[in-house]
Amino acid sequence: MSAIDEIKQKIDIAEVIGQYTTLKKAGRNLTALCPFHSEKHPSFFVYPERQSWHCFGACNTGGDVFAFIMKKEGIDFGEALRLLAQRAGVVLPARTEPGIKKEEKEELYRANEAAALYFNNLLLNAPAAEKARDYIAKRGFTPGTVADFQLGFSLDSWEALKTHLLERGHREADLLTAGLLYQAEDGRTHDRFRGKLMVPIRDSRGRVTGFGARVLDDSLPKYVNSPQTPTFDKSATLYGIDRAAAAIRQQDMAIIMEGYMDVITAHQNGITNVVASMGTAITETQVSTLKKLSRNLVLAMDADAAGEEAMLRTVGYENILNSEIRVVIMPEGKDPDDVIREDINNWQKLVSRAVPLVDFMFEKDTLKLDLTAARDKSLAVEKLLPVLAGINDPIRQAHYLQKLAGLVKVDMNTIKVALSRLKQPPARRRAAPPAPVLHLAKDRPEEYCLALLLQNPELNEHLEELDAEYFENSENRVILTAYKDTPDVVSLKERVDPAIHEHLDTIINRSLPALRNNLGLKFIDCVLELRKRYLKSLAARQAESGAIEDDQAWLEKDLETIRRQLKELDARRSRKHNSS
Numbered sequence: 001m002s003a004i005d006e007i008k009q010k011i012d013i014a015e016v017i018g019q020y021t022t023l024k025k026a027g028r029n030l031t032a033l034c035p036f037h038s039e040k041h042p043s044f045f046v047y048p049e050r051q052s053w054h055c056f057g058a059c060n061t062g063g064d065v066f067a068f069i070m071k072k073e074g075i076d077f078g079e080a081l082r083l084l085a086q087r088a089g090v091v092l093p094a095r096t097e098p099g100i101k102k103e104e105k106e107e108l109y110r111a112n113e114a115a116a117l118y119f120n121n122l123l124l125n126a127p128a129a130e131k132a133r134d135y136i137a138k139r140g141f142t143p144g145t146v147a148d149f150q151l152g153f154s155l156d157s158w159e160a161l162k163t164h165l166l167e168r169g170h171r172e173a174d175l176l177t178a179g180l181l182y183q184a185e186d187g188r189t190h191d192r193f194r195g196k197l198m199v200p201i202r203d204s205r206g207r208v209t210g211f212g213a214r215v216l217d218d219s220l221p222k223y224v225n226s227p228q229t230p231t232f233d234k235s236a237t238l239y240g241i242d243r244a245a246a247a248i249r250q251q252d253m254a255i256i257m258e259g260y261m262d263v264i265t266a267h268q269n270g271i272t273n274v275v276a277s278m279g280t281a282i283t284e285t286q287v288s289t290l291k292k293l294s295r296n297l298v299l300a301m302d303a304d305a306a307g308e309e310a311m312l313r314t315v316g317y318e319n320i321l322n323s324e325i326r327v328v329i330m331p332e333g334k335d336p337d338d339v340i341r342e343d344i345n346n347w348q349k350l351v352s353r354a355v356p357l358v359d360f361m362f363e364k365d366t367l368k369l370d371l372t373a374a375r376d377k378s379l380a381v382e383k384l385l386p387v388l389a390g391i392n393d394p395i396r397q398a399h400y401l402q403k404l405a406g407l408v409k410v411d412m413n414t415i416k417v418a419l420s421r422l423k424q425p426p427a428r429r430r431a432a433p434p435a436p437v438l439h440l441a442k443d444r445p446e447e448y449c450l451a452l453l454l455q456n457p458e459l460n461e462h463l464e465e466l467d468a469e470y471f472e473n474s475e476n477r478v479i480l481t482a483y484k485d486t487p488d489v490v491s492l493k494e495r496v497d498p499a500i501h502e503h504l505d506t507i508i509n510r511s512l513p514a515l516r517n518n519l520g521l522k523f524i525d526c527v528l529e530l531r532k533r534y535l536k537s538l539a540a541r542q543a544e545s546g547a548i549e550d551d552q553a554w555l556e557k558d559l560e561t562i563r564r565q566l567k568e569l570d571a572r573r574s575r576k577h578n579s580s
């Protein structure tokens with residue numbers, strides 16, 4: 001069984017979604033106010049039997065547990081996979097290096113290095129970089145810092161970097177692979193970064209793996225990173241690790257901040273054991289890298305909801321570290337960057353007072369509760385007990401169980417009973433039959449359809465007819481979306497998360513019956529089958545949930561279209577048969 005299937009089997013979608021919104025029973029299913037759009041009457045449904053969800057309201061979308069986490073956390077499939085793997089206690093296969101030779105990779109590092117030098121020169125000398133220099137001055141970065149971190153500027157031009165690097169003998173194909181250029185629909189290549197402040201991102205060996213870029217006006221998004229490339233993997237990257245590793249080992253403490261600007265400010269002020277995750281979510285790979293330098297992790301994220309969420313989510317990593325993670329509590333409304341610039345002594349004081357993450361959770365989760373009321377007491381236990389259940393160290397676990405018992409003024413035995421109940425797997429898991437992974441042809445029309453497509457490039461002309469929403473499995477959606485982006489099987493593997501590689505291989509290598517000239521028909525047949533399944537399940541779920549009945553009209557119309565398409569298909573098929 002693949003890791004993805006294992007996660008799906010171990011995780012209960014209702015439990016996961018229940019952490020984000022309050023689910024109420026509705027027959028065999030559960031319903032809630034949609035966590036993605038604001039509404040007064042619930043149009044969001046969870047289907048425990050199918051382990052799926054759907055919003056019939058403004059979102060009109062749904063999927064499996066991965067799709068939910070991706071949408072809710074704004075992360076890609078790979079990140080959602082790692083998050084859920086950790087939750088389910090499933091070990092993911094080691095990340096494999098994309099299939100690229102060492103010399104080719106060296107070439108990418110050389111191109112990045114040359115680009116960093118070019119951007120840095122522009123920042124220092126180009127008249128067009130005035131805005132960037134103003135920003136640097138406003139941020140208080142010294143010339144020494146600009147040199148140390150090799151900050152730069154990209155001209156607001158489509159070809160400046162490309163021309164510069166081609167003149168110096170770099171190959172266009174390498175620049176594309178390195179993510180410095182991108183290919184437009186007409187096939188032409190352009191500079192990816194234009195008119196931005198450039199921050200080279202280096203690995204622990206000091207090689208430039210990619211770039212972070214910040215806009216110099218009010219446009220959004222404020223920050224853009226290099227795409228995933230053979231040298232740049234966002235989820236494995238720790239910004240500043242090349243300059244921080246020695247200090248982290250020496251001081252036996254690593255401080256994780258949110259962004260590269262925070263790290264640069266910290267280093268300029270003499271705080272050198274600091275790195276940044278790329279974006280708010282901290283990944284298992286990042287924690288594993290730091291663990292080799294120190295088990296002492298301190299989080300200093302922005303004092304906003306996203307920062308807090310990111311910190312709370314790292315609690316599972318304590319078991320990997322075999323040590324507790326601590327959190328720096330920021331003064332109201334201030335970010336680490338502000339505090340460091342204002343008063344370095346105050347910063348040191350805050351770090352020395354960092355609180356254990358679990359204590360931080362106690363505070364956050366009970367902040368709005370009235371712990372003298374019975375209802376709020378059980379709410380507090382409901383929120384915190386799963387966290388405490390996940391602590392491996394029995395002494396630490398006992399410590400926090402006592403803290404929880406004291407907090408809600410309930411005796412320890414009651415808490416222990418609740419804990420043992422929590423540890424029992426839900427009925428669904430015990431009753432679940434082993435997943436029928438081997439009966440691919442019969443049980444997995446999704447994979448069959450994908451196999452047809454990926455093994456027969458001539459089917460690309462029908463690509464538009466297959467919608468990713470027809471797939472229930474997120475991994476299939478990811479593969480299809482990447483393939484639709486660039487319909488090329490050879491590069492497909494590099495463009496999807498390594499965790500899906502095994503699944504992708506199975507699809508690409510699957511043996512299919514020889515279909516020859518009725519290949520197109522076979523494929524459309526398969527697409528229509530999936531489309532029918534999708535619409536049928538929508539209709540069934542709506543009927544079951546009794547949701548939005550007056551909206552059935554569009555569904556009827558859609559089913560009507562399907563019937564017509566099927567009829568046409570039959571007609572086409574018999575014509576073919578007659579002519580051959």
Ligand SMILES: [Zn+2]
Binds near residue numbers: 035056057
């Ligand atoms: Zn919705």
